[in-house]
Amino acid sequence: MTRVTVRAPATTANVGPGFDCVAVALDLWNELEVSEGEGDVEHDHLGVRAFSRVAPVDGLRFAFVDGIPRTRGLGSSASVIALGLVAGAAIAGRAMTPEELLAEGLPLEGHPDNLAAALAGGVCLTWEGRIARIADETPAVPIALVPETTVSTTAARAGLPAEIPHTDAAFTAGRAALLGAALASGSRALFAEALADRLHEPYRASGAPLLATVRADPPAHALGSTLSGSGPTVIVWAAPESAAACADELAERFPDVSVQTLPVTPEGAHVT
16 A cells, blocks of 8 residues: 655745745645545646656545645745655655755746755755755744735745846845855854845835834844745744743734744655
């Protein structure tokens, strides 16, 4: 009897200046169970399409459980693609690396950062189809502020300018270098300095007004805040020893927003 259950995590991408190349896997999960049986297969479903790139879908049933809110900037689509890829590899008996799975999933996802972290777990850098998994955790605890509103990734990307001023490019390149150093070394001081961006966040501000609100009056013991993916979710990065107090303060200040402490998970998509 063929039966495989797979889990894949949420992710927060960009982390400020790491546009399209940095993402972190979060302890919030989607699941998929694949079993033998005849039934109506949704061939257009993103996870089924991912599965079919690795293994045939004939004679199988697919049951998805969504734990990650959709269109909120937490990598729900990448998680679903990761589910399909890992399940397909397991059913086919293929031992595939995260980079091999990433290559299969990119035609469906389009942008590698979320998918890389969903597959490999932890803190990931990605470029030209490659993945560098540089840490199991971040220097601060991510607290997600998840509004009820949604943002289309396609629409958010369409709002980005084709060109930006040289000063903004230089500013963001410098912060991206700091971000890489902070994530690799675990330095809180560097991490706090690295979270500013002038490449994408300013152009997505209208779709994610919560970011400006939080930055104008940051909670105590927060190292900084970033837009999660295309938004509208905002990640507040809290000092580990004060994360619970920071989350309580945010929940009190924003009663209409779902405040969730989402620790980094070192585990990517996997068969349970």
